Amino acid sequence: METIPITEAKARIAELADRVAREHDHFTITRNRRADVMLISVAEYESMRETLDLLCDNEALADLRQSREDFAAGDTFSMDEVRAELEGHRGRAA
Known part of the structure; x- marks a missing residue:
């Protein structure tokens, strides 16, 4: 998992989206040097939601x-x- 600043993420969004979708990479995107958001695939997000639902x-x-x-x-x-x-x-x- 890479951590990258939001300005870099903006410049590389197409590449990052391809890597997330194809290789299931994760990216932590920072704002003002603080972790702010995660970039993950929809499939992985849905899988996590299903797991959480099952655990509940x-x-x-x-x-x-x-x-x-x-x-x-x-x-x-x-x-x-x-x-x-x-x-x-x-x-x-x-």
């Missing part, structure tokens, strides 16, 4: 904890079992 959802967090516990205990399904279950759902939906 107690039911989803409980499901994730249960999944980890099930996995650690070996309570999992084989690929064949998953396929059979999906085929069963497709048959009932048709």
